[in-house]
Amino acid sequence: MFLDFQGAVAGRYSLERELGRGGMGVVYLAREVRLDRSVAIKLLPPSKASDPKLRERFLREARTAAKLSHPNIIPIHAVEEIGGFVFFAMAYVEGETLTERVRRRGPLAPSEASRVLRDVAWALAYAHGQGVIHRDVKPDNILLENSGRVLVADFGIASIVAGASGLSTGEVVGTPEFMSPEQALGEAVDGRSDLYSLGIVGYFAFSGTLPFEAEKATEVLAKQVTEPVPLLGTVAPLVPRRLAQAIDRCLAKDREERPDGPAVLADQLGHALEQRRDLPVALRAFVKHDARLDGSGVLLWPFIMLVATPIAGMLTQSVAVGFVTLVSGYTLVPLGVLINRARKLLNAGFGHSDIGVAFKAEIDRTREERAYGLGYGGGTLTIGVGSGMGALIMLQRRRDVDAEFWGRFWTGRFGRWLFGVARMFTSAKAVPASLTHRPTELALGMAAEQLYDTLPKETRQQLRELPDVVHRLEQDAQRMRARLEELQEALSDVGQRGTPGTPDPAIGARHDRIVADLSAERDLVQQRLKDAVAALETIRLNLLRLHAGTGSVRSLTTDLGLAREVARSISAQVEGFREVEEAL
Known part of the structure; x- marks a missing residue:
C-alpha cells in the first residue's frame, strides 16, 4: 500500500516513513513538495475507504478538524481524494505523545501536568465553542512538542453537535479506558463527556496509572458505567489537594456534577500555576x-x-x-x-x-x-x-x-x-x-516599613507603634487568606458531594444549610481580608503624604488607631474559629 499510495501522490507529497496506525487510518511522515515542509498524512486504508459509511466518517473527521484554528490544536492543511485513496495532510509535530512521556519518565510533576491539562482544556473549550465534541480525548491524542507546546490531535470521531445524527444513534465510539459513562452506554454526548475523558487523562498524568483496566473492552466499559473512580489523592497522595479535587470533579458519573466546561477547568489549573511563580x-x-x-x-x-x-x-x-x-x-x-x-x-x-x-x-x-x-x-x-x-x-x-x-x-x-x-x-x-x-498584604506592609525607616528620627519616635501595627495586620491578612482558601475548598467538597434530586427533603435541607453557613463565613472572611489590606493601604498612602509634606503625624496616628481596631476584630474572629474547631 505504501508504494501504491506514493505513486498516487507523486509530485505533491514525498512519503518518508510510517508513523503509526490507528482505528481509522495509517499515518505517514511526508514532505509537501510545493512548500517543502514536513507534514503528517492520515490515510484511510483502501479496504475501509470502499465502505461508504467509514469513508463518510473519515471525511467528516477531516472537514471538522480543518475548521478549527487554535494554538493547541494540530492544524489540517488539506483534505483530498485521489483515486481510491482518501486522506488529509496535517502539521507534523516533533515530540512525543503524553502516553510516551509518562511511560518513559513516570508521572508528570504537578506543575507540568497542570500546564498540559490547562492547554488541552483551552483547546477543548475552543472546539466546544465551535460546536465540536472531540469524543476521543486520551494521552495518545495529546502531543508534547519539543519546544514545550501542547497540541490536541485526531478529532477522528468528533461531530458537529448540530446535525450530528450519524454519531448520536447509539453507536459506541472511542477508547474504553477514557470513555465517559454516557458515551459507554451509547447515549448522546456533549462537552461534559470530553471533560470526563480529560479527567482520566489527568488521573493518568498525575499518577501514571489508569482508574479502570481489564482484559476485555466490555469489562472496562462496565466499570466506567457502574464503579466510582478512586479519588486521585488515594493513588497520588503528594498531588496538591486543590488539583486532585479538580480532577475528581471531572470524573463524576453524573455529568451534572462535573465542571461547567473546560474553560472553568482551565481557569482552575491556571490559577494553580500562577500561585507557583x-x-x-x-x-x-x-x-x-x-x-x-x-x-x-x-x-x-x-x-x-x-x-x-x-x-x-x-x-x-x-x-x-x-x-x-x-x-x-x-x-x-x-x-x-x-x-x-x-x-x-x-x-x-x-x-x-x-x-x-x-x-x-x-x-x-x-x-x-x-x-x-x-x-x-x-x-x-x-x-x-x-x-x-x-x-x-x-x-x-x-x-x-x-x-x-x-x-x-x-x-x-x-x-x-x-x-x-x-x-x-x-x-x-x-x-x-x-x-x-508577594501577596498584596506583604507588599503593602514592606512598602510601609521602608517609608517609615526613611522618616526623621523624631517622627519615627512619634509613630513608634507603626511597625507593630503593620506586622500585626500582615499576619491577620495572611490568616484570613489561609482561612478563605480552606472555605473555598470546603465549599468545593460540599458541592462535589452534593445531593441534587435527593428524595429525602431533610438531607437536602441539611446540605443547603451547610452550603449557606460556609458561604456566609466565606463572605465574612473575605470582608475581613479586604479590611486588613485596606488598613495597610491607608497607612502606606499617609506615609507617602507625610514624605510629600501634605500629611501630618496626627492624621497618621488616627489611622493607626483605626488599624488597631481592625486587627483586634480579626483576632477575635480567628479566636472564634479556633474555639469552634476545638469544640468540634
Whole structure:
C-alpha cells in the first residue's frame, strides 16, 4: 500500500516513513513538495475507504478538524481524494505523545501536568465553542512538542453537535479506558463527556496509572458505567489537594456534577500555576544556602575552635580568655554570619516579610521532586530503617526537614530580631525589589516599613507603634487568606458531594444549610481580608503624604488607631474559629 499510495501522490507529497496506525487510518511522515515542509498524512486504508459509511466518517473527521484554528490544536492543511485513496495532510509535530512521556519518565510533576491539562482544556473549550465534541480525548491524542507546546490531535470521531445524527444513534465510539459513562452506554454526548475523558487523562498524568483496566473492552466499559473512580489523592497522595479535587470533579458519573466546561477547568489549573511563580534569584539563594548554617565550613569550625581556644589561653596565659574565645566562637561568630546574610538580602531590596513566602515556595518545589524520587527510580533504602538514623533518613527523603526547620527559625521572633540588627548595618538607599512574588498584604506592609525607616528620627519616635501595627495586620491578612482558601475548598467538597434530586427533603435541607453557613463565613472572611489590606493601604498612602509634606503625624496616628481596631476584630474572629474547631 505504501508504494501504491506514493505513486498516487507523486509530485505533491514525498512519503518518508510510517508513523503509526490507528482505528481509522495509517499515518505517514511526508514532505509537501510545493512548500517543502514536513507534514503528517492520515490515510484511510483502501479496504475501509470502499465502505461508504467509514469513508463518510473519515471525511467528516477531516472537514471538522480543518475548521478549527487554535494554538493547541494540530492544524489540517488539506483534505483530498485521489483515486481510491482518501486522506488529509496535517502539521507534523516533533515530540512525543503524553502516553510516551509518562511511560518513559513516570508521572508528570504537578506543575507540568497542570500546564498540559490547562492547554488541552483551552483547546477543548475552543472546539466546544465551535460546536465540536472531540469524543476521543486520551494521552495518545495529546502531543508534547519539543519546544514545550501542547497540541490536541485526531478529532477522528468528533461531530458537529448540530446535525450530528450519524454519531448520536447509539453507536459506541472511542477508547474504553477514557470513555465517559454516557458515551459507554451509547447515549448522546456533549462537552461534559470530553471533560470526563480529560479527567482520566489527568488521573493518568498525575499518577501514571489508569482508574479502570481489564482484559476485555466490555469489562472496562462496565466499570466506567457502574464503579466510582478512586479519588486521585488515594493513588497520588503528594498531588496538591486543590488539583486532585479538580480532577475528581471531572470524573463524576453524573455529568451534572462535573465542571461547567473546560474553560472553568482551565481557569482552575491556571490559577494553580500562577500561585507557583518563580522567586527572585536573591530569595532563592537565601532559602537554599544563605539561610542555613551548613557546608564544609560548619563541619570544620568546631575543630578550628578546639585548636584556637588553647592557643588563645596559652598566648594570654589566661583560662578566662580561652573560655571567652570558645564561647564567642560558638555563638557570636555564627550570629555574625547570619546577620551578615540577612544584611545582604536587605541590601538586595527584600525584607523579613519575604522569608515566609520564599520558604513555602521552596518546600512546595522540593515536595514534587521528592515525590518523583520516591515513586519512580527512588529505589529502596537498605540501611536500618528500624533505627533512629534510618527513620530520620526516610523522613528527610519524604520531607525537606532542613527547609522546614530553617523556615520556622527565620520566620520566628529570633529571625525577625536578626533582620532588625542587620537593618542597622544596611544602606538606607537599598533599592526595593520586585513585588510580583508577594501577596498584596506583604507588599503593602514592606512598602510601609521602608517609608517609615526613611522618616526623621523624631517622627519615627512619634509613630513608634507603626511597625507593630503593620506586622500585626500582615499576619491577620495572611490568616484570613489561609482561612478563605480552606472555605473555598470546603465549599468545593460540599458541592462535589452534593445531593441534587435527593428524595429525602431533610438531607437536602441539611446540605443547603451547610452550603449557606460556609458561604456566609466565606463572605465574612473575605470582608475581613479586604479590611486588613485596606488598613495597610491607608497607612502606606499617609506615609507617602507625610514624605510629600501634605500629611501630618496626627492624621497618621488616627489611622493607626483605626488599624488597631481592625486587627483586634480579626483576632477575635480567628479566636472564634479556633474555639469552634476545638469544640468540634
